[in-house]
Amino acid sequence: MSVEQHQHPSSKQEPCIICVAITGSLSGKHHNPAVPISISEQIESTHEAFEAGASIAHCHVRNNDGTPTSDPDKFAVLQQGLIKHCPGLILQFSTGGRSGAGRERGGMLPLQPDMASLTVGSNNFPTRIYENSPDLVDWLSQEMQRLDIRPEIEIFDLSHIFKAAEMQAAGRFNGPPHVQFVMGVKNAMPLDRAVFEFYLETTRRLLPDATWCGAGIGRDQIVMNEWCVAEGGHARTGLEDNVRMDRTTLAPSNAALVRRLVDICHAHDREAATPAQARALLRLPERKAA
Numbered sequence: 001m002s003v004e005q006h007q008h009p010s011s012k013q014e015p016c017i018i019c020v021a022i023t024g025s026l027s028g029k030h031h032n033p034a035v036p037i038s039i040s041e042q043i044e045s046t047h048e049a050f051e052a053g054a055s056i057a058h059c060h061v062r063n064n065d066g067t068p069t070s071d072p073d074k075f076a077v078l079q080q081g082l083i084k085h086c087p088g089l090i091l092q093f094s095t096g097g098r099s100g101a102g103r104e105r106g107g108m109l110p111l112q113p114d115m116a117s118l119t120v121g122s123n124n125f126p127t128r129i130y131e132n133s134p135d136l137v138d139w140l141s142q143e144m145q146r147l148d149i150r151p152e153i154e155i156f157d158l159s160h161i162f163k164a165a166e167m168q169a170a171g172r173f174n175g176p177p178h179v180q181f182v183m184g185v186k187n188a189m190p191l192d193r194a195v196f197e198f199y200l201e202t203t204r205r206l207l208p209d210a211t212w213c214g215a216g217i218g219r220d221q222i223v224m225n226e227w228c229v230a231e232g233g234h235a236r237t238g239l240e241d242n243v244r245m246d247r248t249t250l251a252p253s254n255a256a257l258v259r260r261l262v263d264i265c266h267a268h269d270r271e272a273a274t275p276a277q278a279r280a281l282l283r284l285p286e287r288k289a290a
């Protein structure tokens with residue numbers, strides 16, 4: 001049976017690509033015991049989220065004590081496990097700033113995940129600067145292009161859309177751009193409906209070929225999920241961004257957060273994209289042989 005036959009017959013909207021950010025670099029067992037830390041916990045949690053409807057896994061790795069690392073060997077073990085247990089799942093490795101300094105952040109790129117996150121400018125984080133110097137952005141994007149990795153361009157600020165458009169015009173990305181609006185990080189852009197709409201308008205104007213999604217932090221996650229699904233975009237959930245179902249209830253798993261997002265999709269007459277549908281929407285090739 002083709003994937004199309006599983007869709008609601010009256011659905012005119014594209015399937016929604018659900019990205020699950022399973023662990024990040026800050027959430028810990030003391031926030032929520034369901035946060036996966038070891039590689040085996042990460043594989044198990046991702047598999048459950050994959051079965052619940054996630055088609056992209058956004059991945060970080062940790063040291064045994066829970067602190068963040070960019071260790072390529074750990075990424076390699078995670079990648080092998082996810083390819084084995086979650087066939088077709090799109091793997092996206094984080095090159096985010098908490099796990100290593102400078103070029104260490106891209107040390108795992110030779111593993112050639114399907115995608116990697118790419119932040120194209122700097123901003124503040126809750127307790128520090130999220131430093132993305134022009135040199136580092138150039139190097140990370142060159143590595144991704146050389147290794148045929150699709151970037152997910154993280155938009156923490158309006159200027160990042162303009163930078164992405166400049167890079168796209170200069171031929172710095174393989175394939176059409178995929179951008180993610182991040183709202184609700186303390187000391188960066190808060191969740192704000194007017195700004196969200198302006199982000200969308202600006203992305204459509206400057207990057208007309210782009211696919212887009214959004215991530216909200218903490219209690220903003222569910223609001224951002226609603227906004228993105230309603231506006232026809234794609235959406236991110238997971239314990240990296242938020243560890244709660246609501247004010248008083250911890251999320252029991254990444255899968256529970258994915259299921260909550262699938263319910264939002266259904267309320268808007270959309271389906272969660274299968275990995276094959278997600279690859280088609282992103283114009284990503286089938287997974288390269290590992």
Ligand SMILES: [Zn+2]
Pocket residue numbers: 021024025058060094096240
């Ligand atoms: Zn991340």
